[in-house]
Amino acid sequence: MLSPAAAVHVALRPETEADAPFRLALFRTSRGPGWDQIPLPAEMLAKVMEQQFNAQIQGYQTAYPRARLEIVTVGGAPVGRLATDRSADALHLIDIAVVPERRGQGIGGAVLRSLMEEAAAAGAPVTLQVARDNPAAQRLYHRLGFALAAADETHLTLSWLAPPKEPI
Known part of the structure; x- marks a missing residue:
């Protein structure tokens, strides 16, 4: 039986300005249920969300001026x-985010495994930070072999390094 990710064609393409509405909508759905509880009128909440985005x-852009920004497609x-x-x-x-209706289908895992293969070929680790209040992402990262490298009050820093290759 094929895994969910194997049944779909996951690809990456560079972000463009035309992706801004999609990116904003994805940002809104990725903020978690706490945002829905903020007692603000919908219009004001949308403005706050846009400012946060x-x-x-x-x-x-400031922290990672050479960042590669891509859209995940299926x-x-x-x-x-x-x-x-x-x-x-x-x-x-x-950052990695998948629209809610496509979560749990192996898309994020497929993207992460591709990054891990790229890093392994370069002999480099994959590093990331994940919010402490995002247990679903933490489970995915740990399942893929990421280990805790550091922690603060709000985030965990995780790292993955390919195991050394066995001599032939």
């Missing part, structure tokens, strides 16, 4: 977003 973009349709930064020392996963 713009702040995230600006923050990523069958050509956008289903997620990937932001990565590659250096001589590591492949850093800045």
Whole structure:
């Protein structure tokens, strides 16, 4: 039997300005249920969310000026977003998000395994930060072999390094 990810064609393409509405909608759905509980009128909440989205973009541009920003697609349709930064020392996963209706189908895992293969070929680790209040993502990362490298009050820093190759 094929795994869910094997049954779909997951691909990446560069982000463009035309993706902004999709990225904003994905950002909104990725903020978690706490945002729905904020006692603000819907119009004001949408403005706050847009400001947070713009702040995230600006923050990523400042912290990772060479970041690769990509749209995750399945069958050509956008289903997620990937932001990565590659250096001589590591492949850093800045952000990954998949639309709610496509979560749990192996898409995120397929993207992560591809990054892990790329990093293994370069002999570099994959590093990332995950929010402490995101147990679903934490389970995925741990299932793929990521290990705790550091922690603070809000985030865990995880790292993955390919096992050494066996001599022939």
